[in-house]
Amino acid sequence: MEAGEGELLxxxxxxxxxxxxxxxxxxxxPAYRLAVRMLDDRTEAEDAxxxxxxxxxxxxxxFRGDAKFATWIYRIVWTTCVDRTRRREASLPLEVDPADANxxxxxxxxxxxxxxxxxxxxxxRRLSLPYRTALTxxxxxxxxxxxxxxxxxxxxxxxxTHLLRARxxxxxxxxxxxxxxxxxxxxxxx
Amino acid sequence: xxxxxxxxxxxxxxxxxxxxGEWDRIARMMREMPRPVAPDSLYDGLMARISEERVQxxxxxxxxxxxxxxxxxxxxxxxxxxxGWLVAVSTEASLFERFERVLASALGTASDxxxxxxxxxxxxxxxxxxxxxxxxxxxxxxxxxxxAGLSPVAEQLxxxxxxxxxxxxxxVATLAVSRKLFAQT
Numbered sequence: 548m549e550a551g552e553g554e555l556l557x558x559x560x561x562x563x564x565x566x567x568x569x570x571x572x573x574x575x576x577p578a579y580r581l582a583v584r585m586l587d588d589r590t591e592a593e594d595a596x597x598x599x600x601x602x603x604x605x606x607x608x609x610f611r612g613d614a615k616f617a618t619w620i621y622r623i624v625w626t627t628c629v630d631r632t633r634r635r636e637a638s639l640p641l642e643v644d645p646a647d648a649n650x651x652x653x654x655x656x657x658x659x660x661x662x663x664x665x666x667x668x669x670x671x672r673r674l675s676l677p678y679r680t681a682l683t684x685x686x687x688x689x690x691x692x693x694x695x696x697x698x699x700x701x702x703x704x705x706x707x708t709h710l711l712r713a714r715x716x717x718x719x720x721x722x723x724x725x726x727x728x729x730x731x732x733x734x735x736x737x
Numbered sequence: 738x739x740x741x742x743x744x745x746x747x748x749x750x751x752x753x754x755x756x757x758g759e760w761d762r763i764a765r766m767m768r769e770m771p772r773p774v775a776p777d778s779l780y781d782g783l784m785a786r787i788s789e790e791r792v793q794x795x796x797x798x799x800x801x802x803x804x805x806x807x808x809x810x811x812x813x814x815x816x817x818x819x820x821g822w823l824v825a826v827s828t829e830a831s832l833f834e835r836f837e838r839v840l841a842s843a844l845g846t847a848s849d850x851x852x853x854x855x856x857x858x859x860x861x862x863x864x865x866x867x868x869x870x871x872x873x874x875x876x877x878x879x880x881x882x883x884x885a886g887l888s889p890v891a892e893q894l895x896x897x898x899x900x901x902x903x904x905x906x907x908x909v910a911t912l913a914v915s916r917k918l919f920a921q922t
Contacts, residue, residue: 564787572780579775593776597783604787667766686767714760721763 556616560607567607571600574617577688578624584683585628587672592628599627614697621690621698625680632676670720678713685710815908820901 558566578599582592603623610619671679680699684690690698696706 564784564791567787568780568784571783575775575780576772579779580773583773589773592773593779596775597779597786600783601786604783663766664770667763668770671767671770682767686764687770687772714763717763718760 552616556610556612560610564604567604570616571603571620574620575600577617578620581621581624581680581683581688582628584671584687585625585676585680586631591631595627595631596624599624602627615694618694618697621684621694622700625698629676667717667721670717673720674713674716677709678716681706681709682713682717816901816905819904819908 552570555566555570559570575596578596579592582595582599583589586592586595600620600623603620606623610616614622671682674682677699681695684695684698685692692703692706692710696703699706701709
């Protein structure tokens, strides 16, 4: 933990809400990204993250610093999202990617990139929640396996297994659309 | 959430070398996926919620410090004493008479004891009736209690409970006000 973060944490734990705000600010975007990937709905992700951060604020006096603050926040967000996914069965589609409305100067290349990206995103979305979470945290959020294990509350070996299986599952999903072979999803099946 | 320990590497997961290239490509595509940014309303809403909760907590803590501790401490015995006193008042002389008899038999000095206690009890009742406590209380509740078909005992209990509650509330409010005054000084 950085010195500045430690001071902010102590101040926040003693009731300084501005300190909590500054402490939590860098965590919001990563937490939101995790929630979006887990819940597949930006509005619900926003609610979930706000709920999770509110819970974090309530539980802050009990935070002993055993884990990194960011990991602790991730853990609360993950738990909140898991609870929410259990409460609902159907998932809603993500909002339209802003890039879709603002294509770059090379429409053809943009189309290829966008479609490929969309295909990967769709494939990721079809994976089960544990696999999706593992891939999101490891490859997109760039967290270590140790951190992921702390967040999801599983042993390192289980997280590694999840990652390997998740990769295979994603590869299988993508192979059906030929993206992993480098041909792009223009040739994908409907 | 940057940090030295959060940096991962692909070597943490063992893969066949033949698959590594293919997987690197997939991993790159995943990293190139759009990274949603949390709307400002999320942070603003959170801080507003916290601020609101903080106000409620402060109000609750203020109330608790003026009320809860006295209730836990000496207010309970005082309340119980007040309750007993009110029962005595509501039943007027009957309890005093009983007390006279118990005291008299215990002391073995029946005549003196009875006379003494009776005088004190009569004086107390006289004062209370003068200030209107006992009479107004009975007048207030005897009517509805009678209409409700309550027995005399239940009527007296009801009266005692109501007066006890009023006494408790007045005590708590007095304590709260006095604590506020002391805090300001």
